[in-house]
């Protein structure tokens with residue numbers, strides 16, 4: 536699943552954004568259609584084109600900035616779909632432009648089969664959402680954008696919601712889950728993603744950072760509400776910081792270069808099924824939260840390398 540950055544600029548300004556704090560947004564010349572096509576062609580030839588997951592080819596994630604505001608976004612999407620007719624294309628978008636029905640319909644048509652959209656949501660109303668996006672009007676746009684995708688998508692297309700877990704987000708979490716269940720019938724599910732304190736987010740670490748254990752306890756507390764969703768997943772959590780009841784929800788979705796397996800992990804029987812510890816977390820909190828499993832707990836293991844623990 537190579538992460539393919541499409542466009543560096545963005546039309547919101549999230550406190551938790553992990554894009555570089557300086558220089559990246561101004562680098563549009565490196566993201567023209569021609570540069571995109573050249574990198575893609577190199578990738579297909581087996582050359583290193585992308586920073587994250589370059590070596591994987593099961594699906595592709597389109598990221599940014601905000602991909603949909605690229606001046607040639609439709610040209611890029613059509614080009615990719617022609618190049619990869621059957622494989623999954625996942626679009627990471629704040630969905631603001633999907634508030635326009637014509638845009639939503641055209642994007643879904645070009646995306647075709649096996650096209651998935653993932654949208655970050657930061658609140659259950661304008662006040663809570665925009666306290667984090669710092670962009671007036673962004674809640675109404677994203678809300679309507681998600682509604683339009685749900686209205687026009689086909690049965691082979693999906694839309695999921697992503698919540699970036701950080702200290703500012705946690706007080707609204709339970710109400711957000713209830714809001715999603717109530718408002719977005721047909722949603723594929725919700726990914727709860729522990730914050731990566733990199734780039735812009737690292738500049739805001741003072742207000743965003745929280746320990747993984749503290750975060751996991753709150754998730755466990757509201758698990759009955761999460762289990763009412765069609766699906767929920769936890770990203771970026773090592774197994775040992777989670778209460779047992781959450782183990783089967785955790786996925787291994789970080790590029791290996793972003794994580795470390797510390798000395799404590801060397802004797803851990805769960806290491807093969809654990810995502811590892813994000814480097815930015817170690818910088819802020821050290822290693823005190825992590826504890827090896829010295830004997831293998833009873834778990835059901837799947838063959839899915841991204842989702843190895845599927846039951847207890």
Ligand code: SF4
Pocket residue numbers: 773774775776796797799800803804805806807809810811812825826827828
């Ligand atoms: S000790 Fe290391 S490998 Fe084991 S669960 Fe914790 S972080 Fe993962």
